Amino acid sequence: MSQKTPQTMKPATAAKKLGVYLEATPAEFQEGVVSRDELNALQADPPEWLRELRRTGPHPRPVVAARLGISISGLARGGVTEPLTTEEIDALKADNPDWLERERATQAEVRKEAVRIKEENDRPRT
Template identity: 60%
Template sequence: MSRPNAQSMKPATAAKKLDVYLPATPEEFQANPITRDELAALAADPPQWLADLRKLGPHPKNLVAAKLGVSIAGLGRGGVEKAMTTEQIDALLQEMPAWLVAERESYQEVLAEQRRLKDARKS
């Protein structure tokens, strides 16, 4: 097996940089190291599979959390264990279960405290 050169990255790293869920990417993407040039080309001119993944999902947890307005830990407390599609996220936002309301409020409090501390350090 040939060793990837220093200018290439594992598919998991490339997927993270592209903000996509690795298991949902094509086999070819998952099986081969990605060079920095290939990553830049994918980001600059996304193929259809990448555009569809970004639009429809499934999305990785960090994006699910951001779209729901909660922390990644909050997802876990809410029982969200897997990647979610845009449709599932929208349905959850429409339903607005009690755990999601509580986690959103808690997350906003954390963000407000972080802003307060940052402002206090500036003074």
């Protein structure tokens, strides 16, 4: 009987699943492959470098967008193309530029519409 080989993933995939910016991870993480067990271990008991990255960044675009309450497309429309640190995200929130306010309003409308559609689809048909 052959031994089952462990499922592995590229560092970019693992970084995405961990919600961190790949280029900010340690070199040994970037250069290796990550098994499913290793990923689970990193999620269950994150090492200090992972906790620090999640706390201070730099953060990948999906995390930046989520922390700002806008879409990834909204980030691009606002001219944010690079990863941001937690400090930079907080500064953006404090400044609340016009584009961020618009994108937040757009995102709120999108969410409202999604709820309306879901409720419409959940209604029993007569």
